[in-house]
Amino acid sequence: MVSRKIVIKNVSGLHLRPTGVLCNEAIKYKSSIKFHFGNTTSNAKSVLSVLGACIKCGDEVEFICEGPDEQEALDGIIGVIESGLGE
Structure with missing residues (x-):
């Protein structure tokens, strides 16, 4: 299991479009x-859950990945959030 906290920087928070990118x-x-x-605790693979x-913008979220490709998954999720989730 690996985890990391990150602050959401998107001005509108996680509305539908960035949620789709995340999922x-x-x-x-x-x-x-x-x-x-x-x-x-929410499932990052579920649009409705996210x-x-x-x-909202400025909220701190902790992502937890567990499984065979957990580090790659965590790196991918953090990378897409840091890149702005398509915005």
């Missing part, structure tokens, strides 16, 4: 990819 990246990997925000977390 499309997450489904590329065999590992389980979840994230903690507030008191909840949207339901109501993540």
